[in-house]
Amino acid sequence: MINLNVNQKAYQVDADPNMPLLWVIRDIIGLTGTKYGCGVAQCGACTVHLNGEAVRSCVTRVSRAEGQKVVTIEGLSANNSHPAQVAWNEENVPQCGYCHSGQIMSAAVLLRENPDPSDEDIDAAMAGNICRCGTYLRIRKAIHLAAGLQRKENAS
Secondary structure (H helix, E strand, C coil): CEEEEECCEEEEECCCCCCEHHHHHHHHHCCCCCCCCCCCCCCCCCEEEECCEEEECCCCEHHHHCCCEEECHHHCCCCCCCHHHHHHHHCCCCCCCCCHHHHHHHHHHHHHHCCCCCHHHHHHHHCCCCCCCCCHHHHHHHHHHHHHHHHHHHHC
Protein backbone atom coordinates (compact mmCIF):
# COMPACT_ATOMS: atom_id res chain seq x y z
CA MET A 1 0.00 0.00 0.00
CA ILE A 2 1.20 3.48 -0.87
CA ASN A 3 0.10 6.53 1.08
CA LEU A 4 -0.54 9.62 -1.02
CA ASN A 5 -1.67 13.16 -0.34
CA VAL A 6 -3.48 14.34 -3.47
CA ASN A 7 -5.21 17.71 -3.41
CA GLN A 8 -4.99 17.77 0.39
CA LYS A 9 -6.79 14.45 0.70
CA ALA A 10 -5.18 11.25 2.00
CA TYR A 11 -5.31 8.14 -0.17
CA GLN A 12 -4.01 4.67 0.45
CA VAL A 13 -3.58 2.90 -2.87
CA ASP A 14 -2.67 -0.63 -3.76
CA ALA A 15 -0.33 -0.06 -6.69
CA ASP A 16 3.03 -1.23 -7.95
CA PRO A 17 5.59 1.32 -6.65
CA ASN A 18 6.89 1.66 -10.22
CA MET A 19 3.47 2.54 -11.67
CA PRO A 20 3.41 6.03 -13.17
CA LEU A 21 1.73 8.55 -10.90
CA LEU A 22 -0.50 9.52 -13.85
CA TRP A 23 -2.26 6.15 -13.84
CA VAL A 24 -2.73 6.18 -10.08
CA ILE A 25 -4.25 9.65 -10.28
CA ARG A 26 -6.55 8.79 -13.20
CA ASP A 27 -7.37 5.09 -12.82
CA ILE A 28 -7.17 4.42 -9.10
CA ILE A 29 -8.06 7.76 -7.52
CA GLY A 30 -10.37 8.77 -10.38
CA LEU A 31 -9.18 12.32 -11.07
CA THR A 32 -9.27 12.59 -14.85
CA GLY A 33 -8.27 16.24 -15.34
CA THR A 34 -4.63 15.21 -15.69
CA LYS A 35 -4.23 13.91 -19.24
CA TYR A 36 -2.14 11.24 -20.92
CA GLY A 37 -0.35 12.74 -23.88
CA CYS A 38 2.85 11.01 -24.89
CA GLY A 39 3.97 8.81 -22.00
CA VAL A 40 7.60 9.95 -22.30
CA ALA A 41 7.57 13.39 -20.61
CA GLN A 42 7.73 15.32 -23.88
CA CYS A 43 4.35 17.04 -24.17
CA GLY A 44 3.37 18.26 -20.69
CA ALA A 45 -0.29 17.18 -20.77
CA CYS A 46 0.25 15.13 -17.60
CA THR A 47 1.86 17.91 -15.55
CA VAL A 48 1.03 17.96 -11.84
CA HIS A 49 2.70 19.58 -8.84
CA LEU A 50 4.82 17.46 -6.53
CA ASN A 51 5.70 19.56 -3.47
CA GLY A 52 5.17 22.67 -5.59
CA GLU A 53 7.36 21.53 -8.48
CA ALA A 54 5.86 20.88 -11.92
CA VAL A 55 6.51 17.24 -12.81
CA ARG A 56 5.45 14.95 -15.62
CA SER A 57 3.27 12.36 -13.96
CA CYS A 58 3.58 9.93 -16.88
CA VAL A 59 7.21 9.21 -15.92
CA THR A 60 7.06 9.92 -12.18
CA ARG A 61 6.84 6.70 -10.20
CA VAL A 62 4.07 6.67 -7.63
CA SER A 63 6.66 5.66 -5.02
CA ARG A 64 8.31 9.08 -5.48
CA ALA A 65 5.04 10.76 -4.49
CA GLU A 66 4.61 8.85 -1.25
CA GLY A 67 4.71 11.29 1.65
CA GLN A 68 4.75 14.26 -0.76
CA LYS A 69 2.03 16.77 -1.62
CA VAL A 70 0.52 16.14 -5.04
CA VAL A 71 -1.71 18.76 -6.64
CA THR A 72 -3.66 18.09 -9.82
CA ILE A 73 -5.69 20.54 -11.89
CA GLU A 74 -8.70 19.63 -9.74
CA GLY A 75 -6.82 20.77 -6.62
CA LEU A 76 -5.26 23.96 -7.98
CA SER A 77 -8.24 25.93 -6.66
CA ALA A 78 -11.55 25.08 -5.07
CA ASN A 79 -13.67 26.68 -7.78
CA ASN A 80 -11.42 27.32 -10.79
CA SER A 81 -10.45 30.66 -9.30
CA HIS A 82 -6.67 30.38 -9.63
CA PRO A 83 -5.50 33.37 -11.70
CA ALA A 84 -4.26 31.06 -14.47
CA GLN A 85 -7.62 29.28 -14.66
CA VAL A 86 -9.49 32.58 -14.74
CA ALA A 87 -7.17 33.97 -17.42
CA TRP A 88 -7.45 30.81 -19.55
CA ASN A 89 -11.22 31.26 -19.61
CA GLU A 90 -11.13 35.02 -20.16
CA GLU A 91 -8.68 34.69 -23.06
CA ASN A 92 -10.55 31.67 -24.48
CA VAL A 93 -7.24 29.82 -24.72
CA PRO A 94 -8.23 26.21 -25.41
CA GLN A 95 -9.35 24.97 -28.77
CA CYS A 96 -9.55 21.24 -28.09
CA GLY A 97 -8.53 21.80 -24.46
CA TYR A 98 -6.68 18.52 -24.08
CA CYS A 99 -3.27 19.93 -23.12
CA HIS A 100 -4.50 22.79 -21.02
CA SER A 101 -4.60 21.22 -17.58
CA GLY A 102 -0.87 20.59 -17.98
CA GLN A 103 -0.36 24.06 -19.44
CA ILE A 104 -2.15 25.67 -16.49
CA MET A 105 -0.19 23.61 -13.96
CA SER A 106 3.10 24.72 -15.56
CA ALA A 107 1.91 28.33 -15.72
CA ALA A 108 0.95 28.26 -12.02
CA VAL A 109 4.52 27.30 -11.07
CA LEU A 110 5.94 29.97 -13.39
CA LEU A 111 3.71 32.64 -11.81
CA ARG A 112 4.63 31.57 -8.30
CA GLU A 113 8.34 31.78 -9.11
CA ASN A 114 8.13 34.83 -11.39
CA PRO A 115 5.08 37.04 -10.73
CA ASP A 116 5.85 39.37 -13.65
CA PRO A 117 7.21 37.22 -16.49
CA SER A 118 8.32 38.65 -19.81
CA ASP A 119 7.39 37.00 -23.11
CA GLU A 120 10.82 35.37 -23.09
CA ASP A 121 10.30 34.07 -19.54
CA ILE A 122 6.94 32.59 -20.54
CA ASP A 123 8.30 31.02 -23.70
CA ALA A 124 11.18 29.44 -21.77
CA ALA A 125 9.00 28.15 -18.93
CA MET A 126 6.31 26.79 -21.22
CA ALA A 127 8.61 25.35 -23.92
CA GLY A 128 8.07 21.80 -22.71
CA ASN A 129 4.30 22.01 -23.01
CA ILE A 130 3.02 21.19 -26.46
CA CYS A 131 -0.30 22.42 -27.84
CA ARG A 132 -1.22 20.71 -31.09
CA CYS A 133 -3.84 23.38 -31.77
CA GLY A 134 -1.11 26.03 -31.63
CA THR A 135 -2.70 28.39 -29.13
CA TYR A 136 0.70 29.58 -27.92
CA LEU A 137 -0.01 33.29 -28.42
CA ARG A 138 -3.23 32.98 -26.40
CA ILE A 139 -1.36 31.01 -23.73
CA ARG A 140 1.21 33.79 -23.45
CA LYS A 141 -1.52 36.43 -23.31
CA ALA A 142 -3.37 34.46 -20.61
CA ILE A 143 -0.22 34.15 -18.51
CA HIS A 144 0.30 37.91 -18.67
CA LEU A 145 -3.33 38.40 -17.64
CA ALA A 146 -2.95 35.84 -14.84
CA ALA A 147 0.14 37.66 -13.59
CA GLY A 148 -1.87 40.88 -13.40
CA LEU A 149 -4.76 39.13 -11.65
CA GLN A 150 -2.34 37.56 -9.18
CA ARG A 151 -0.70 40.91 -8.42
CA LYS A 152 -4.12 42.46 -7.89
CA GLU A 153 -5.15 39.54 -5.64
CA ASN A 154 -1.94 39.84 -3.61
CA ALA A 155 -2.41 43.60 -3.19
CA SER A 156 -5.85 43.09 -1.62
